[in-house]
Amino acid sequence: MTTLPDWLAAQSVDAKLASVMTTMAAASIEIAAVLRLAAITGQTGLAGHTNVQGEDQKPLDIISNDIVLQHIRQNPAISVLVSEELDEPVHIENQGAYLVATDPLDGSSNLDVNVTVGTIFSILDARKGLLQPGSAQLGAGYAAYGPATSLVITFGPVAAVFTLNDDGEFVLTTEQLSVPQASAEYAINTARERFWDAATKGYVAESVAGETGPAGKRHNMRWIGSMVADVHRILVRGGIFLYPLDSETISKGGRLRLLYEANPMALLVAAAGGRSTTGRQSVLDVVPTDIHQRVPVVLGSAEEVARVEAWYAKG
Numbered sequence: 001m002t003t004l005p006d007w008l009a010a011q012s013v014d015a016k017l018a019s020v021m022t023t024m025a026a027a028s029i030e031i032a033a034v035l036r037l038a039a040i041t042g043q044t045g046l047a048g049h050t051n052v053q054g055e056d057q058k059p060l061d062i063i064s065n066d067i068v069l070q071h072i073r074q075n076p077a078i079s080v081l082v083s084e085e086l087d088e089p090v091h092i093e094n095q096g097a098y099l100v101a102t103d104p105l106d107g108s109s110n111l112d113v114n115v116t117v118g119t120i121f122s123i124l125d126a127r128k129g130l131l132q133p134g135s136a137q138l139g140a141g142y143a144a145y146g147p148a149t150s151l152v153i154t155f156g157p158v159a160a161v162f163t164l165n166d167d168g169e170f171v172l173t174t175e176q177l178s179v180p181q182a183s184a185e186y187a188i189n190t191a192r193e194r195f196w197d198a199a200t201k202g203y204v205a206e207s208v209a210g211e212t213g214p215a216g217k218r219h220n221m222r223w224i225g226s227m228v229a230d231v232h233r234i235l236v237r238g239g240i241f242l243y244p245l246d247s248e249t250i251s252k253g254g255r256l257r258l259l260y261e262a263n264p265m266a267l268l269v270a271a272a273g274g275r276s277t278t279g280r281q282s283v284l285d286v287v288p289t290d291i292h293q294r295v296p297v298v299l300g301s302a303e304e305v306a307r308v309e310a311w312y313a314k315g
């Protein structure tokens with residue numbers, strides 16, 4: 001059995017950088033425990049607040065954010081926290097070399113129906129400022145709170161999966177994720193079809209046409225509505241996830257957030273051999289201008305992402 005500390009010790013990464021992973025793992029274990037009992041403790045429903053992005057905050061969004069913040073404060077290697085739930089970054093008075101950007105609870109609209117949600121995080125060099133492209137990430141990961149609690153992490157070349165056991169330890173269960181290059185499973189919120197651009201319409205129409213269309217193979221559609229759960233499926237068995245720019249989200253720059261949703265997922269997908277794009281450029285090359293910036297996201301199996309890019313290249 002290889003536990004997370006064993007695995008981290010075997011990686012040739014800085015011990016302090018490894019400690020940031022341990023901190024996020026510990027936070028996610030605590031969040032998992034709160035989520036498991038939330039219906040009994042009455043921590044479900046809306047908190048009555050909205051976050052900086054105008055979205056309803058749920059008690060569990062706030063509780064998860066507080067748990068992450070508490071854990072981060074205990075690690076002197078971390079000096080800055082950027083969170084979906086905090087308007088401003090938190091600067092901690094220490095010399096910590098690392099910045100963590102997090103979506104403490106992703107997919108919170110799925111909470112009350114007991115569907116997988118998660119915690120997503122990105123690790124950056126704090127000395128390089130708040131607005132770094134995803135290619136500058138030193139590490140990234142997410143915890144998926146499903147039938148099992150999975151922790152999927154990367155420092156760049158390898159994306160590994162750990163599963164939480166009954167002793168509160170993350171145990172290595174997949175040494176190296178590998179996203180199949182080809183796939184026939186797409187994930188997109190089709191209720192937004194009337195807002196889509198021509199490229200998205202073209203790609204989805206080709207997929208729906210299956211073996212009778214230009215894609216030449218039958219596709220299947222899966223949409224969970226928690227980015228963590230949709231991306232986890234893609235990392236494990238392939239597929240493509242699309243949250244493109246559409247006529248309704250265009251003024252905001254997209255739906256999903258660059259620093260703590262798109263970037264960490266794009267780094268994990270790259271580590272697993274997949275690809276990501278905004279349609280026009282790699283997600284990892286987008287230089288942010290705001291910590292809560294939104295971005296179009298297409299990621300997953302390389303051949304499917306290339307098909308989407310080909311549609312965008314048409315016009």
Ligand SMILES: O=P(O)(O)OC[C@H]1O[C@](O)(COP(=O)(O)O)[C@@H](O)[C@@H]1O
Pocket residue numbers: 055084103105106107108109189225226227228
């Ligand atoms: O239901 P919609 O509006 O299409 O959005 C679904 C997306 O929104 C999210 O729930 C946004 O994340 P939060 O729950 O952290 O705000 C993603 O996980 C998911 O992919």
Ligand SMILES: [Mg+2]
Pocket residue numbers: 103105106107227261
């Ligand atoms: Mg989210």
Ligand SMILES: [Mg+2]
Pocket residue numbers: 061084103104105106107108
């Ligand atoms: Mg969230």
